Amino acid sequence: MAEQGKRGLARMFAEQAPVLRGFFVRRGANDEAEDLVQETYLRLLRAHQAGGAAIGNPEAYLFTVALNLAREQAVRRQRPVQSLEEMENMAALLAVGDSVEDATDRDQRRKRLQALLADLPERTRAVLVMQYRDGLSYKQIAQRMGVSSHMVKKHVVRGLARCRQALAEDAPTP
Known part of the structure; x- marks a missing residue:
């Protein structure tokens, strides 16, 4: 049953990956968009595997994670580079x-x-x-x-x- 859940998440992610990529690019993460998309999926899988409450709306969860990653990325870009x-x-x-x-x-x-x-x-x-x-x-x-x-x-x-x-x-x- 858990395997079916993973397959469903993978299918949903495959459908949403181009949208997520565009989401990150629009927020200025051109060079890192692909990495951020992958990180979004990994976080979704970790949440699924954690064994807690089932994710009620995986698509909404995916975009919430993406938004949080975009915010983290924006904060990192504002930090000064090591002198x-x-x-x-x-x-x-x-x-x-x-x-x-x-x-x-x-x-x-x-x-x-x-x-x-x-x-x-x-x-x-x-x-x-x-x-x-x-x-x-x-x-x-x-x-x-x-x-x-x-x-x-x-x-x-x-x-x-x-x-x-x-x-x-x-x-x-x-």
Whole structure:
């Protein structure tokens, strides 16, 4: 019975996918419209599989999810892009020094960075490592992980935000 429900959702989604694509494009997500359409469907499937109350009107639910995704996308577009200074600060954590004090500081920073990375979800950690250590692009990471470039970007943004927050909490107050 659950399988029939999935097939019904898949059929409804196939019919609505072009409409959803247009919905996202009209809201300015030209490059990410396809990813957002797929994310909408995934959220619908997750809700269906959660085993809670049955979705009374799957089509309405689909468009509610799409509207929420469009709003999330609009908020993300308004956030400032990571500055060059922030990226240089990240690189400074890995910089090589000459003195014993520099080596000690570098070792402490390395351990702190490892601890921060260890606290991140596995996929987010993998994305950050592939981007910063291996120098891979979002597209290359997406291909390796079998996800969209948009999802890679989400992992990078979330991971860096969590690291920044943890570092800010650890910083001494003047």
